[in-house]
Amino acid sequence: MAELAPRRTLVPIPVTNVEDPSYFHKVVDCQWACPAHTDVPQYIRLIGQGRYGDAYLLNRQSNVFPGILGRTCDRPCEPACRRGRVDGDAVAICRLKRVASDLREEVGWGLPRAAEARNGKRVACVGAGPASLTVANDLMPLGYEVTIFERQPLPGGLMRTNIPGFRLPAKVLDEEIAVILDMGVDIRYGTEIGSMRELLRMGYDAVFVGSGAPRGKELELPGRHDEVGETHIHIGIDWLESVAFGHVNKVGRRVVIIGVGNTAMDCCRSSRRMGGEDIRVMARRPREYFKASPWELEDAEEEGVQIVVNHAPRRFLVENGRLVGMEFDQVEWDEGAVHSKTVGTVRIDCDDVILAIGQENAFPWIERDLPLEFTSPQLAAVDEVTMQSTVPGVFFGGDSAFGAKNIIWAVEHGHQAAISIHNHCQGVAVAERPAQVMRLSSRKMGITQWSYHNDYNPHGRQEMTRVDLKRRFERLNLEVELGFGPEETAREVQRCLNCDIQTAFQAPLCIECDACIDVCPVRCLSIIRPDWADEEELRTRLNAPAENRSQAIYVSEALPQTGRVMVKDENLCVHCGLCAERCPTAAWDMARFELGIPYAGRPAEVS
Amino acid sequence: MTSIAKPQIPLLPLERNELGLTIRDYSGSMSTLCAGCGHDSVTAAIQEALWGLSIPPYQVAKLSGIGCSSKTPQYFDSAAVGFNSVHGRMAAVASGAAAANRGLVVVGVSGDGDSLSIGLGNLAHAVRRNVRMLYVIANNGVYGLTKGQFSASADIGSRSRKGEPNLLPPVDPMLLGLSLGATFLARGFSGDKAQLVPILRAGLSHGGFALVDVMSPCVQFNDHEGSTKSFRYVREHELQDIDADIIPVRGQIHSEQTPGAVTEVELHDGSRVLFRAVPEGYDPRDRGRVGSYLVESARRGEIATGLLYLDETTPDMHQLGGTPEERLWDLPFERLCPGSAELAKFQARLR
Numbered sequence: 032m033a034e035l036a037p038r039r040t041l042v043p044i045p046v047t048n049v050e051d052p053s054y055f056h057k058v059v060d061c062q063w064a065c066p067a068h069t070d071v072p073q074y075i076r077l078i079g080q081g082r083y084g085d086a087y088l089l090n091r092q093s094n095v096f097p098g099i100l101g102r103t104c105d106r107p108c109e110p111a112c113r114r115g116r117v118d119g120d121a122v123a124i125c126r127l128k129r130v131a132s133d134l135r136e137e138v139g140w141g142l143p144r145a146a147e148a149r150n151g152k153r154v155a156c157v158g159a160g161p162a163s164l165t166v167a168n169d170l171m172p173l174g175y176e177v178t179i180f181e182r183q184p185l186p187g188g189l190m191r192t193n194i195p196g197f198r199l200p201a202k203v204l205d206e207e208i209a210v211i212l213d214m215g216v217d218i219r220y221g222t223e224i225g226s227m228r229e230l231l232r233m234g235y236d237a238v239f240v241g242s243g244a245p246r247g248k249e250l251e252l253p254g255r256h257d258e259v260g261e262t263h264i265h266i267g268i269d270w271l272e273s274v275a276f277g278h279v280n281k282v283g284r285r286v287v288i289i290g291v292g293n294t295a296m297d298c299c300r301s302s303r304r305m306g307g308e309d310i311r312v313m314a315r316r317p318r319e320y321f322k323a324s325p326w327e328l329e330d331a332e333e334e335g336v337q338i339v340v341n342h343a344p345r346r347f348l349v350e351n352g353r354l355v356g357m358e359f360d361q362v363e364w365d366e367g368a369v370h371s372k373t374v375g376t377v378r379i380d381c382d383d384v385i386l387a388i389g390q391e392n393a394f395p396w397i398e399r400d401l402p403l404e405f406t407s408p409q410l411a412a413v414d415e416v417t418m419q420s421t422v423p424g425v426f427f428g429g430d431s432a433f434g435a436k437n438i439i440w441a442v443e444h445g446h447q448a449a450i451s452i453h454n455h456c457q458g459v460a461v462a463e464r465p466a467q468v469m470r471l472s473s474r475k476m477g478i479t480q481w482s483y484h485n486d487y488n489p490h491g492r493q494e495m496t497r498v499d500l501k502r503r504f505e506r507l508n509l510e511v512e513l514g515f516g517p518e519e520t521a522r523e524v525q526r527c528l529n530c531d532i533q534t535a536f537q538a539p540l541c542i543e544c545d546a547c548i549d550v551c552p553v554r555c556l557s558i559i560r561p562d563w564a565d566e567e568e569l570r571t572r573l574n575a576p577a578e579n580r581s582q583a584i585y586v587s588e589a590l591p592q593t594g595r596v597m598v599k600d601e602n603l604c605v606h607c608g609l610c611a612e613r614c615p616t617a618a619w620d621m622a623r624f625e626l627g628i629p630y631a632g633r634p635a636e637v638s
Numbered sequence: 639m640t641s642i643a644k645p646q647i648p649l650l651p652l653e654r655n656e657l658g659l660t661i662r663d664y665s666g667s668m669s670t671l672c673a674g675c676g677h678d679s680v681t682a683a684i685q686e687a688l689w690g691l692s693i694p695p696y697q698v699a700k701l702s703g704i705g706c707s708s709k710t711p712q713y714f715d716s717a718a719v720g721f722n723s724v725h726g727r728m729a730a731v732a733s734g735a736a737a738a739n740r741g742l743v744v745v746g747v748s749g750d751g752d753s754l755s756i757g758l759g760n761l762a763h764a765v766r767r768n769v770r771m772l773y774v775i776a777n778n779g780v781y782g783l784t785k786g787q788f789s790a791s792a793d794i795g796s797r798s799r800k801g802e803p804n805l806l807p808p809v810d811p812m813l814l815g816l817s818l819g820a821t822f823l824a825r826g827f828s829g830d831k832a833q834l835v836p837i838l839r840a841g842l843s844h845g846g847f848a849l850v851d852v853m854s855p856c857v858q859f860n861d862h863e864g865s866t867k868s869f870r871y872v873r874e875h876e877l878q879d880i881d882a883d884i885i886p887v888r889g890q891i892h893s894e895q896t897p898g899a900v901t902e903v904e905l906h907d908g909s910r911v912l913f914r915a916v917p918e919g920y921d922p923r924d925r926g927r928v929g930s931y932l933v934e935s936a937r938r939g940e941i942a943t944g945l946l947y948l949d950e951t952t953p954d955m956h957q958l959g960g961t962p963e964e965r966l967w968d969l970p971f972e973r974l975c976p977g978s979a980e981l982a983k984f985q986a987r988l989r
Binding site: 116117118119479480481485486487489542543544545546548549550552553575592593603605607609612613614615616 | 645669681682829831870
């Protein structure tokens, strides 16, 4: 067997440990990228089968607010989606989530219920946003008494105050929040907590701070504080809140918005519905550096908002006690947009300016002489795993923990804090985290038959239908997106590559016939001698070089006939199952990976 | 047989050959052979060899007879012309095709039944004529389509799946070819493409009949304990003393440059074969030495693989026949068929 004589000393084979739940989890790009690790491929399959209620409940397990998130999620899953690497467009995961929510049948049977008996432990939550609501969602079924203090007259936090009704109807918000509050949460509206010291004295067993990052950043430029009869310079998130509660219902004809984050997009689109006609969003940097999600930018532009790049605000122009416009420096950027130079100055006339340049945390109500440590003037010291502050029993989550993030992160913080609170109240160390579990189960139904649809559907990403532009501005809260219809849904579910149906390999069965290697449509399999120096070299030795370093490389045990190993580059595998169909010995199988995620008082389980 | 066709992934980064084509441009329809069949690997190797030499896909003629192996031309190079002949007659049809159109790259795929039993005579005379073509025998020692009877290449003592031993001596296509005056003899293994693909590329560049015998196990009827044509048996008994690289004049060079080649042979199209290792006293151009090497290794129970014998000096069918330089179908009708008067003159000369 001359061919098999090693060219150099064999290295100990770095066999991939597929028993570790994180290996296959990482292959499911969407689930891995989701802070709450929602089982996306499974719920997409359930939608494909018309089991909308089951899809909704599967979502709800991890992300608690499928209806809300199906409209407003930041979608970290979509940039991660494998389909994007295959044909350029991710599966419309978020849209499909909304389908599950819109079309769900009665799901009351699957929703959490409060425990029949209370366990005598009392938990206080500050703010009724997604983080606190998740804490209540996880703890009420365990018998905790949860009290939420909310300064507004309605629950939801940022989801209600900062997301306009034309993106998220109040009905959807109310329904999903009611499921949690109706378990018997003691919610105190119109109650602003003025002192952490006082709160700690109230004798709660645990305190959870989920009060968000409520302070919009200021833009201290000349003219900002000049006397104007009525203020026409607004802080974006405060302004959106006033709009949400009906305190503000009109805006000037010409509006300038400073900043290009998602808040800016909500501000400009709200302005468009409140009398604004000439609306400009002013950005300092070129478009590729915008913070706003691309789809939100597109929506704004479709509605006639102008997005102006390379303009740095210079001063507010106030004449005769009235805001008349703003002055901007026109700038040019170098490669990578690190340094800029000013090439001119331009005046833009306007009636209102909305500042949407970011949010900060602010805790004026937390006394700084408490043992609760701060890492900066705005941020408390919070453990990233346990969400606990330096005071045992005081936890943070959502935007109040590490600064402004998004709803899905707030939900995940809530889940983790709930685990910590449960540990804390049961006398278990908060650092003791329940483990994730996994299960692999074959999808084989017969020869070349699988219990999932393994064929690749070449359809492109489906477009969302929106309310006609003529009708769109009739009412401030008219929802713009109509959701996917049956055709779009049917096509979009088939675009999912079922990344959770894993290629499970059993080295002892392999006869090295090369069948899988020949049939693989993306050439991601190789059988090679285990004599590479390091992973970098391994990546170059495969049938197709493995250049995407964010994706794992699978290495099998030594194969029985030659001692070589099977290597798989996970990057482009489309989970078509052809390797398993062509395998004469069933060394390859297609097996569903199910991740069991633990929640407070509920150890991880798989079906 | 698979349930679906290969997904066509739009963003797949694929290497391009000199014609700007990817390996996908040399693919055929999905195989309907058994899962794990060695023949599918032979198909993949042919596809890679054609792509690597940048042969225009439409310039290929793919031919076969009857049998599992003879189904495989369907599974590569859909743009090629093809002919699926009656059992054992592929060599004759290929000779005709090569005679009529010398511009074709003729690829014949056959099996041990098609070539060594019913078609043995046809194969023998194509070898003698030195028809310029690549002739691949996907050799698995059994009749797979008729459920696993021994074929003419089964070794004495090799056992069927039920345990029956074979009693008849095998036809070794390499020794057969040697005795018939073959000009290119090579043996490969479907489970080792690193060796097989360069052999096929050399065969495609050869100026005559290139006979390649590929050990291609039948996973269904001949991959068990006791078989001498199983994946495991071939791996354990394969003799790889002869190591050659092909340096093509066209297409992409995939093999590493070899320093200190012991023998160098220039092929018909200007490509070179560099033998970087051969056994002591072995000369791939010496018919007698090669013959005794094959007999010796077979006696030891070893399967000698590699580019075993190479002769670029013997003229091919067209040179021997003094045919025109052009393809026959390019000839004007008057030249191709000079008429009855010319025929009468010609016949008069023979009287």
